[in-house]
């Protein structure tokens with residue numbers, strides 16, 4: 001990779017040598033110079049974004065606010081999550097029926113026969129219980145019918161772990177035809193571990209399916225929508241893009257279990273459930289009750305992207321199952337279905353309302369197009385089997401949709417044989433479009449600091465880079481002992497200055513994974529942790545948010561002794577100007593345990609306002625984490641700073657990430 005853009009990058013070796021002479025900075029002010037009139041690259045609005053995958057109960061049991069687990073009895077064990085309930089002396093039975101011939105995408109329902117007015121019932125445990133808030137409204141719905149006369153009322157009640165009712169309501173299904181019944185009620189107590197009883201009362205039989213309970217206070221109050229607190233954390237990041245639906249679940253353990261977007265749209269009761277491949281992926285974190293209901297489907301993913309102002313970035317299966325599992329592939333001459341899925345997705349997202357798939361979008365309530373601009377072909381594939389399949393996809397998609405930027409992958413690791421093969425092959429392809437290459441790095445904190453210069457030497461004329469999945473691993477990749485601590489977050493910040501400095505090459509970046517439920521996770525570290533009622537951003541979240549809300553529009557050099565700041569004195573930096581707000585933005589990361597006495601000279605602008613802001617994110621303790629009890633242990637603090645003669649004097653605290661913003665007069 002040659003063709004370096006300018007002298008600031010070519011001096012990387014000298015920068016490394018300077019790292020050796022650390023610890024001298026504490027005494028005299030070190031002078032950093034920001035060349036505010038020498039932009040080296042545009043920063044894409046997509047630069048800092050979000051990676052979403054249904055892992056760690058991210059969707060079902062997480063952001064998708066449905067409280068009932070296995071609501072339509074489609075899990076491999078149909079009664080998983082359900083228990084029969086009897087009151088003293090009552091009789092009855094519950095039997096799962098399978099009517100595959102009539103409804104193959106939602107085959108099962110439950111028939112409950114009650115022998116008395118006291119009732120016979122079912123109880124649903126939720127996803128690690130149900131989080132219920134006092135005074136909030138809960139919306140119950142069920143598809144139901146009474147095959148033998150209208151003798152049964154369905155009484156639903158939320159119950160706390162002691163068996164006390166904390167909210168209840170009744171619906172009375174009528175007739176032999178399936179119909180949807182809704183009823184709402186208010187919870188009388190806050191309870192993180194409630195469960196739901198559904199009683200059939202009266203002598204008779206009732207059939208039920210899609211037994212569902214949602215809070216009313218979802219994101220934007222959308223019926224049956226998303227958890228508002230979790231979406232708010234995403235919206236607060238002002239992300240440039242939203243990548244979905246993964247991750248390995250795109251691939252599936254086998255091709256039969258791959259993610260098929262067409263099965264995730266339309267009426268909710270027709271969305272065919274699939275197992276979640278994270279259920280038994282790790283023996284040490286087994287989650288056998290992990291399925292994908294697709295209540296959060298492709299329409300909702302596009303809608304969420306739009307809500308939070310992010311470019312939608314779907315990733316599709318390219319005819320390969322997860323290579324960490326079976327690695328199954330579709331024969332090259334049988335890729336048509338997969339390619340058609342991609343073409344139809346573009347029509348679903350962008351097509352007019354009179355096109356087949358555009359109409360489906362309109363029917364779901366969004367006649368305007370979603371303006372999708374990017375499409376990922378495969379998740380984290382490797383080997384020549386990927387290249388062969390990518391070429392076929394790229395040929396068709398380039399011909400039919402040259403406007404869509406295609407994202408390809410270099411596999412799970414940022415170096416090594418597989419990476420080198422894919423990187424060289426993709427960059428060498430003459431007749432196949434390669435717009436953006438997705439690189440993944442799950443590495444130790446030290447790697448992130450050492451790789452702040454990774455992109456300095458990349459080909460400026462080659463494909464762009466999507467840093468599609470990354471996170472500092474404090475122990476080892478996929479270790480359950482990895483922590484979301486300040487050491488990890490600080491090293492990511494150091495690395496991210498390198499991404500921003502190279503914004504002419506790196507056009508997108510996202511931390512991964514995004515969400516984890518404290519009782520349902522498989523993978524750690526994760527950016528945001530939740531339980532049934534609460535959520536908090538880790539220090540890593542705070543770093544991501546700080547970068548994405550302080551991005552700027554053009555990179556400008558920030559120099560120490562004439563060279564880019566890539567680790568000298570354990571300091572990492574990047575700078576930008578924001579043409580929209582007319583500001584200079586400087587990010588400086590001090591990874592040392594010393595306070596640094598610094599001077600920042602902003603060169604090349606006539607006049608600056610005499611006040612600016614300094615946002616500091618820090619902790620003295622590299623092991624510091626955020627938690628439900630102390631969610632803001634590591635969180636930004638903003639202060640005013642003085643600007644004199646285009647200079648800012650600032651002491652950078654040990655282990656700190658700093659953002660300085662100054663307005664150009």
Ligand code: AHR
Nearest residue numbers: 247248249380412512513
């Ligand atoms: O982020 C967790 C997993 O890491 C993703 O599913 C996969 O793409 C990567 O290996």
